Amino acid sequence: MISTVFPTSTPTLSGVRLAIRQLQPQIVLWRRQIHQQPELAFREAQTAAFISQKLTDWGIEHETGVAKTGIVAVVQGQQPGPVLAIRADMDALPIQEMNEVEYRSQQDGVMHACGHDGHVAIALGTAYYLSQHRDSFCGTVKFIFQPAEEGPGGAKPMIEAGALENPDVDAIIGLHLWNNLPVGTVGVRTGPMMAATEFFHCTIRGRGGHGAIPHQTVDSIVVAAQVVNAIQTIVARNIDPLKSAVVTLGELHAGSAVNVIADQARMSGTVRYFDEMYEGYFARRLDEIIGGVCQCHGASYELDYNPLYPPVVNDADITELVRSAALAVVETPAGVVPECQTMGGEDMSFFLRAVPGCYFFLGSANQAKNLAYPHHHPRFDFDEAALSTGVEIFVRCVESFCQG
Template sequence: MVATVSLDAVLHKHRIRPTIQALQSEIVQWRRQIHQKPELAFRENLTAEFIAHKLTAWGIPHQTGIAETGIVALIEGHQKGKVLGIRADMDALPIQEENEVDYRSQHPGVMHACGHDGHVAIALGTAKYLQENRDSFRGSVKIIFQPAEESPGGAKPMIQAGVLHNPDVDAIIGLHLWNNLPLGTVGVRPGALMAAVESFDLRVQGKGGHGALPHQTVDAIVVGAQIVGALQTLVSRIVNPLDAAVVTVGEFKAGHAMNVIADYADLKGTIRYFNPQLEKTIGDRLETIVSGICQSYGASYKLDHVHLYPPTINDPAMAELVRSVAEATIETPLGVMPECQTMGSEDMSFFLREVPGCYFFLGSANPYFDLAYPHHHPRFNFDETALGMGVEMFVRCVEKFLA
């Protein structure tokens, strides 16, 4: 069962102002239109057209085609002042949707399975409200609709294209609808919220041969297995126990027959950590372990190690601003959840390295309506009540930061 939009009482309880309550049905409609037409990284053309159409209709100046499909809108208050950025990601995932809803994906094999459709809808609702209430704040709000968060990452090319300048952004905020938290909660904390992510792609080259004559071979499976075991020491013996980190080998492919010793093995994996100082430490030791084991067995190797996203680290002052806004907005026994770190990663981290900012989670799970499947699941969906809450959170952050 999917929640309907008869939510006035719920929104009122959470101190959502009547003008934003009145926007709720439109925001839901926008989200569902975007959900029906999901697009992969750097191909968000229909989504960008939809956003640009709305911004034009509301008289909001904006630039399109930034980093392929990105859009930046600027809303100016009643007088000059600081500039606050708001970021929303637009891309979907290569997943076949299994939800039986009338707004399910119309694009086979592509689905909004992480809430980015909701992020766009919340940003549009915020833009519409702010444009209609420009006399309520001074300064400017720059809304950044970003492509390709899921990879390879659209934040960095947008920054390189100058989206944080003209006018210069003083601080930035963003949110993620989060089915790991119940509806009516906000996850926010200073410092590291989400982890850095690195990937590695390794080919171990041995010497194949008969399974009964191992002495004539260099067994790539044995070498690869030794590497998998040794990589566990990256966390258990190299990383400070007070620093959280993960090294996962997610793929191990080798061999073609039970009586043939494999001549090569392919391993792929991911590295996650919160402490930026681990960026060089883990990468360097990864190469040392692979090189040493391969040399000891007489194998060779090719290793591609890529730094994808740095840790998502919140500025303490901006995190406090978001926390205070959440406490004033969300009315539940749980409320603000400070212990909300995750080893998931986000390229919002690139924006937070350039200007002070805060990224936070907005709880969106509602098991009562079967809306609690995890992110990236083919039946992922969320309680759309969170959309109005997200607009209220953003608007209050604007009003408080630009006061």
């Protein structure tokens, strides 16, 4: 369990070099411009155009239209060397913003409620800084601006489109602004950081009839109720208690009248786990349990199982690179939270399967400013002081990786 202590004031940027601190107002402006024009998965045309225009203005070579709306940019250092990629997701969510701020969303029913606008701004700030300080590093930095993280997933299509090639990427890093940690802190760990994300939809088919004559029916609601209870045993009795996993039913729909036995029930849910050894296991076990319960009652079923994203697993060496950079930036060693995990999912996992890398959390909450609403909340916002911190950590990672 992570104990989160929120500061009463915004931390100073003492660990951020002067050139990046001076860039802070511009990074904030970019973030707010993106925030005002949020776009859903694979529709990020305006966001991509904004990014492309900035890169063009700065003379940074880049390719657009990668996996529909993605962008891959390249910044060369002073001398040849390894290739480090920096990934930033750029899609928004179908949420109506409730914040009363001057930069609130101008798109009805669409909002940057997870911080991706900040991710893009941090990546742009890093690209600009490095393009102006090519003598500070060797090798190549590849910036991957990715669509559709919120689903159905843009990382895999970008990899298939060659985002990690020409030149081939040696390692990759990325961050997520995180309102579960206070601004001025960084969450980073080796190994599993975020969970696998899998979804399932099941339809149980019985035989409907009159509520007063149940013996002529197969009650799909009774069957569904037993399925709901039975699948809770997967984690409780099939998974090693020293490992973490979750099976959650989020939807259950059945019936249309008080005196009618429903002929079908529909349920949907999600599965989360950290250990890659469980890939495929939950789909098989759900099928066995649902099939067994339905057979007992003479019902039939259809199960649609979708393993969306695998777990986010950080490489030990690249995690140490990020941890060292973070320690140089945050004010105290206690500001680097070592065992930060969440059952949330992220398709950064596909990049981390392709090349060694590290995904980390950048604390962004500030209770004193009322900036502590959770992700995906209609009042989500974050302390923009985190933006410069993110740029500084990325820049330090580049300098250390490409020089040594």
